[in-house]
Amino acid sequence: MQRWNGWGDDAVYMDLSPQALKLLCELIGEGRVCPDYPLEKFLENMPEARLSKHPLISFDAKLRLDHAHGQSMADWIGLRGGTLKRFPDGVSVPETVEEIHELLRFAAEQNAVVIPYGGGTSVVGHLEVPQTERPVLCLSLERYNRLISIDIRSRLAVFEAGIRGPRLEQQLNSKGFTLGHYPQSFEYSSLGGWVVTRSSGQQSKHYGRIEQLFAGGELLSPQGPLKLPAHPASAAGPDLRQLLLGSEGRMGVLTKAVVHIAAVPEKDVVYGVFFPSWEEASQAVHAIAGTDIPFSMIRLSNPTETMTHLTLAGHEGQVALLKRYLRLRGIHEKEACMCLIGFTGSRRITSASRRAAFSIVRHHKGISLGKPMGNAWIKNRFYTAYLRNTLWDLGYAVDTLETAVNWDQVTPTMAAIEKSIHEAL
Amino acid sequence: MQRWNGWGDDAVYMDLSPQALKLLCELIGEGRVCPDYPLEKFLENMPEARLSKHPLISFDAKLRLDHAHGQSMADWIGLRGGTLKRFPDGVSVPETVEEIHELLRFAAEQNAVVIPYGGGTSVVGHLEVPQTERPVLCLSLERYNRLISIDIRSRLAVFEAGIRGPRLEQQLNSKGFTLGHYPQSFEYSSLGGWVVTRSSGQQSKHYGRIEQLFAGGELLSPQGPLKLPAHPASAAGPDLRQLLLGSEGRMGVLTKAVVHIAAVPEKDVVYGVFFPSWEEASQAVHAIAGTDIPFSMIRLSNPTETMTHLTLAGHEGQVALLKRYLRLRGIHEKEACMCLIGFTGSRRITSASRRAAFSIVRHHKGISLGKPMGNAWIKNRFYTAYLRNTLWDLGYAVDTLETAVNWDQVTPTMAAIEKSIHEAL
Known part of the structure; x- marks a missing residue:
């Protein structure tokens, strides 16, 4: 329950x-x-x-x-x-x-x-x-949650907007398709909620954020219905869908949503990479993001988060082994930055992408530890939210900060946030 | 002049x-x-x-x-x-x-x-x-057309909005960057115009349509200025930039535009492909579009347009040779569909993409004629608009129809448009 x-x-x-x-x-x-x-x-x-x-x-x-x-x-x-x-x-x-x-x-x-x-x-x-x-x-809307129709040729699916992540993916997967939208709240949040809150998912770099996935729908407002047809593209005036996106339910009830779907990918892999310093790591990520490499996700942790991750992972013996291996490869525990890099799609394109990304990783002294770390992340990605319960019981309140900044502000913003939190605690 | x-x-x-x-x-x-x-x-x-x-x-x-x-x-x-x-x-x-x-x-x-x-x-x-x-x-705004600043780390450039395509690209290219926005009107249309008309370019599949490239800017309205900061992403309410996009200048004068720029690509190639029928051709294009292959452009012509293209190209001897070659390969002139497929980016990713796309092309009985046809298209892509002048002088008025439809409507829409035009003429 x-x-x-x-x-x-x-x-x-x-x-x-x-x-x-x-x-x-x-x-x-x-x-x-x-x-x-x-x-x-x-x-x-x-x-x-x-x-x-x-x-x-x-x-x-x-x-x-x-x-x-x-x-x-x-x-x-x-x-x-x-x-x-x-x-x-x-x-x-x-x-x-x-x-x-x-x-x-x-x-x-x-x-x-x-x-x-x-x-x-x-x-x-x-x-x-x-x-x-x-x-x-x-x-x-939790019981207004059915798949209404699916158009395989146009790769569009129409859902009642109350459908939640797991049920939505289950319905699409059974037909060989996926929406590919995985916010942290995936297990409980709904399609309609994703739309009206401008949600982003963990692999949105590949599948597109909800703004790109939302093709149209129907809104029921106290003033009557508003139909937003699923035009593939239009240059005729401002895009009304964009008013609904981010409206947080204030314009009415989004009842139906038409979304762009994709074939279930052949490969969906995440690699764990370690860098010897934040500077090398952030330069590598900046460089990869500036290429045409179609990665699906990059998550870079700074040294504090890296250490926390490893400690939370809990397998003390394995972690000690990992630390020793990293030291041998010239990466010191206190400076190590963990990075998860994901590739989603066909065998051919994902492997070309991996090779291209890893040549940049190596150039910045990063080393790949292969897929086990990525697999662990995939397995646990919706469970880390449960740590909030455990930690609260132990007397710690957990919160998440999310932001988006331009590249020149990445390191200054991180430093400023860490400093504020340190001082506040 | x-x-x-x-x-x-x-x-x-x-x-x-x-x-x-x-x-x-x-x-x-x-x-x-x-x-x-x-x-x-x-x-x-x-x-x-x-x-x-x-x-x-x-x-x-x-x-x-x-x-x-x-x-x-x-x-x-x-x-x-x-x-x-x-x-x-x-x-x-x-x-x-x-x-x-x-x-x-x-x-x-x-x-x-x-x-x-x-x-x-x-x-x-x-x-x-x-x-x-x-x-x-x-x-x-034709004289309000300077590059104001460029932030190489964040890959953002700020322009006075009156700048036109060639000058904009020249300014960026000299620093190793490109916007990559090439509407048919590229030579004369302006950045501000692209934004307020929701412009699409010939390689927007790769670089993003102007909606994706436009990061922010400044509008001067009769009621005062409106600054739209170049946030990389925001989920806090509706996106005001989207009201400006498509506003056709009705909300005021867009004075400054901040745009996402990319490094000048290593490779920018277009291949010419021929299919034996519209059915095979449209199935191949649908299949390629449904994969993760990061092509930058696909332009498919039906048999009428293919024949027109070849005749307009004008090199009678070469065209006769081409037709003979196609016949030998089982593609009959009256049914042949020409298709241009573009790849833009790094050597590694573009060649993996080409291989993946061409295996689908072959599956649908398409044959590649390599790059010469694509190069000719690149060379002439902004000149075909000049044919309007020539044809008008010969007593023909030329117009362009552009539309976007979902996949299930592609062939019916094409047939309906051709029928209407035939009947009207």
Whole structure:
């Protein structure tokens, strides 16, 4: 079952090794464990619903709690500390576009605020119930989640927008296709959510960000429907799809989404590479990005993150062996930068790409450790989010910072962020 | 000098061979030569300017005529037939952003309509002077055309938006970079024009369409300036740059544009390929497009266009030889489909791409004729527009139809367009 006050399924637990805990202690001090606010208290104190009854709307207290937040640090503090005080008055889980239409009509009649809800993984507060005298209706699309049609020739698929990552990929994979959109929240976030939040995935360099994958769709707004046809390209005026992308559900409910799909790739591989210093590493990555090499992903870690990764990986013996090997090859533990480089596509193109990328890696004194490290990353890529649960229990609050900067700002930005965090902790 | 009533420089003349003229005659009948309306008449009849004097504004009749139209068929008919009746009252060619600012202020004071003018190559009528009682000021950016700065590390260049294709590439090439944006109008159209018309270039599959190349810029509107910073990526709300793209100058004057640049590629090659039928050809192109092969361009011609191309090429002996060779290889003249496939980038990636693409070509019974045909296309790619002049003089009006359709509509759309044109002629 999905955790009510944390990330993901409560059957999944990510263990933390004693060495990892020790490293954390050294880096940022001892954790401060706080007692969790109990579920029962939330349910007991649930305020009375300010909405009239409607056959499609539930006033169940647990449902209202579950739909009152996303997954930001602020949301977690509200849940774990019991400071979350505002809840939607009702929650509806429509299964047809007619039901969504009816709910919008009813909301207008009741002068209610409507909050469209996809996977509940937002970290930018758009699921937060506003401070208002008006009743608030949460409209969850989790059961509006079917594959409507697929056009193999045009490589387009039409989905009900509430479909979540795993189900979407399963449906496409069974026909030999993929969308290839893998944000960290993949397991819970929805297609509609990806579109309205301008989502990026881990292999978006290959498949395209959601802006490129989103070909069109249908929006149901309180003022009526808006159809955005899946034109392959148009130069006739501004692109209205771009207004929907990033709208965070504020323009209405995205009900249907047409997306560009691709054949399941022959190869989907990630290599682990180590560089002797941040300078060499960042130069290598800059150089690869400046070529035409069609890599699908590059993730570069600085020395602190590299050490953290290795310690978290937990296999003490293997890690010691790795460190010794790196030293022999002239890469010192304290300066080592780990880099994951992915290639996705046909055998022919991915191997030409790998050869081209690795010749740049070698030029910058990097060494490849082959695929095992990449395979481990692929295996765990959606599980690292579960570490938030483990660490919270140990008294550490985890948050993610994401940003995009131009190349000239990469190293200065990294240094500034590290400095601020160090000083704050 | 630039032709006043046709395309391009009047020193360039594209000859038409007797065979080509014969083919045209057979396909669509004899041309109907119409006498050109003379320049003098336009200048004599130029209506009085309805704008007050201003040191930055010229009322010169020739200048007003030259800025009263784009290059659409309707524009040509107006120019050649003398039916063009509306002209801007004044034309200004500012050289600084302060001058642009002053002109917008003056226009507001005079209640004038402002038409921003880039290269004058629009074919969608946005340079057309509207029917209005208000005075009309044409604001041409042709002298606001410098490279402002270049950031080699971030691969970004900042230009004054009036810069035209050849000068822009020359400036970047001298530093080892390219924008790689080659619309048919490249020689005359401007960077600002590309942005506000959502331009696509011949190698946009490789470099990205202008939507991808445009990183940010500055707009000067009658309500004040709008700065769009060159963020590499943002998921924070809708992308305002997308409102400017396709705005056709209606939101103000795009004064500065920041663009993503790339290193000048090692290889930039185009291969000529022939297929025995439209069916095989379109299947091959669909298959290549569905892979991860990073080609930079595919141009497929149907049998009619293939025959026209070959006849226009003019080297009768060579073409006869080619036809004989194709017949020997089982490709019959009447069914032959010519296809140009381009690869741009590093030696390593382009050759892997070529091998991968050609194995699909062979699977669909296509044969490659190597690079000569591609080289001829590269050499002439901006000259074919000059054929419009030649053909008009022979009594034929030439127009271009461009569209984008999803794959399932490719063959039906082509058939429908050919049928309509045949019936209309």
